[in-house]
Amino acid sequence: MKTSYAFILAGGVLALLATAPVFISDYWTGVLLGMTGYVTLATAWALFSGPTRYVSLATVAFFGVGAYTVAVLNDIMPYPLVLLCAAGIGITMALVVGLSTLRLAGVYFVIFTFGLAELVRQTVSWWEVNVTYTMGRYVFLPFEGRHIYWQLLALAAVTFLISWSIGRSRIGLALKALGDDETVAAHSGVDVTRIKLLLFVISSTIITLVGAIQAPRWTYIEPSIVFNPTVSFMTLIMALLGGAMRLWGPLVGAIPLFLLFEWLSGTFPDHFSIILGLMFILIVFVMPNGVLAKFDSLRKGSKL
Amino acid sequence: MLEHVINGLVLGGTYALVAMGLTMQYGIARIMNLSFGDMIIAACFATHVLFTALGISPIAALLIIVPASYAINLGIYQVMMKPLVSRAADEGALEVDSILLTFGVLFVIQGILLIMFGGGYNSYSFLNTPVKMLGTVVAGNRLLALVLSLAIGAVLVFILYRTRWGMILRAVSLSPQSAPLFGIDTDRTARTAFAIGGAMAATGGVVVSMFQTFTATAGVVFTMKALIVVILGGKGSIPGAIAAGLLLGLVETFVAAYVDPGLTLAAVYSVFLLLLLVRPNGLFGKV
Secondary structure, rough: HHHHHHHHEEEEEHHHHHHHHHOOOHHHHHHHHHHHHHHHHHHHHHHHHHHHHOOOOOOOHHHHHHHHHHHHHOOOHHHHHHHHHHHHHHHHHHHHHHHHHHOOOOHHHHHHHHHHHHHHHHHHHHHHHHHOOOOOOEEOOOOOOOHHHHHHHHHHHHHHHHHHHHHHHHHHHHHHHHOHHHHHHHOOOHHHHHHHHHHHHHHHHHHHHHHHHHHHOOOEEEEHHOOOOOHHHHHHHHHHHOOOOOOOOOHHHHHHHHHHHHHHHHHOOOOHHHHHHHHHHHHHHOOOOOHHHHHHHHHHOOOO | OOOOOOHHHHHHHHHHHHHHHEEEEEEEOOOOOHHHHHHHHHHHHHHHHHHHHHHOOHHHHHHHHHHHHHHHHHHHHHHHHHHHHOOOOOOHHHHHHHHHHHHHHHHHHHHHHHHHOOOOEEEOOOOOOOOOOOOOOEHHHHHHHHHHHHHHHHHHHHHHHHHHHHHHHHHHHOOOHHHHOOOOHHHHHHHHHHHHHHHHHHHHHHHHHOHHHHHOOOOOHHHHHHHHHHHHHOOOOOOHHHHHHHHHHHHHHHHHHHHHHHHHHHHHEEEEEEEEHOOOOOOOOOO
């Protein structure tokens, strides 16, 4: 019963959010759009990195690949096909990264993802300069802010649905075991590598699609714009603030931080990354499990 | 051909040097430091300022920057890392915490450098005199960089393998649980190892700045290369770091010379990928 109420409530909120662009100005639609984008990114990030504790630093590598795919293909293919291509490339990249690193200790994965965005950025730049002779591309798609917003909202809803259903499935149980103790999980018959790979591919594909859907927002795209490392960083800090282990954690972290960053980047554009870094350090120190866990422990009266 | 070998060795020598620093931080202090490359870049800028504004030669700058970096890293360990170390339930938790924390530090250092120096390319001209050697011509600063890397690397190897102090460091690296049973203060050792690692990063930065251009945002690439060298050589292995550093320097120089300079990072990554598939414990690592 409780679940069905929650679904009705979530559906109502979704419908409300979907009709919002009709009532609010274009500026606020833009804000809502960016926020939905980050909520999706943070939730997708936490889908894999939360339970496995494998910190992925490659969010923008996938995000950028999605956006760039749209930039390259948008004038030779119909839009749905472009999105499919973007998803396909995201899956392939996730498989390459996952198959080569997820069999090993977590630190190899972190290191691999750490430089991945820079690698992809440099390789794409090299390809454009030396092979196709184009630096910078244009995206001409007949989308307004609200069209992009609706697509993102749908993707966000799907992401939450996936995250929720994984949490209730056998995979979710295996994942919990894996996060607690990988060796024990493996001994209990959990195919550790396959589960990690599956989750990583799902999470990376969603991230790639967020990039692809947001691409028309820029109109002009070049590698240094879409492979901006701040995206990885912001996703991480949002998911951590809310708590990467909970379904609603990334959402709780993403909404206030997005508004704060929106204000900060307008007010202190030069000091943005310093403030971001200091805030991140503070979160790691004060609330390593996220703000929701902090509330829980405060309510229970324990000191942590 | 020979010229590329020498350039590769110069580059590889500096990689070996900084990787030795990183392997001390990761292997002994158990801190995975993602801001390592930004500390290298900070040292590059410090040398640049000392040389162009105050006329202090990079060699003399070493004597200022390296002790300063040792002190700063000691402070960083005491203030930021130690609470994490005492809070961590196990090695895995410390690894995740230190990754997250230093990822934040990375953005702070990068942000400060960007405000102070902007995002452009920086370099200065020091000892740019051609030296004839083995039938080719090498820039004096590159030769000096190679000599410095080799000398400092040799000193570290000597300390680690021939002194009591080095034995303590190696003991903690090998078995942090049993080291205290032999009366070793692991906390102090970790602190020292972290600070030495930071000092090595600064040394690498001073050396690199003598012959390469650098930008405020290049830290990520340096960290990446140092990490790959550490893994290539085997976690905690100093001889491994030296061999792997030289190898990576050669690979990079040859790719830049014969394939395309824009693909060096791709080449580095290919080496890394190959390594992960064939020998995940590194060239010198134990299974």
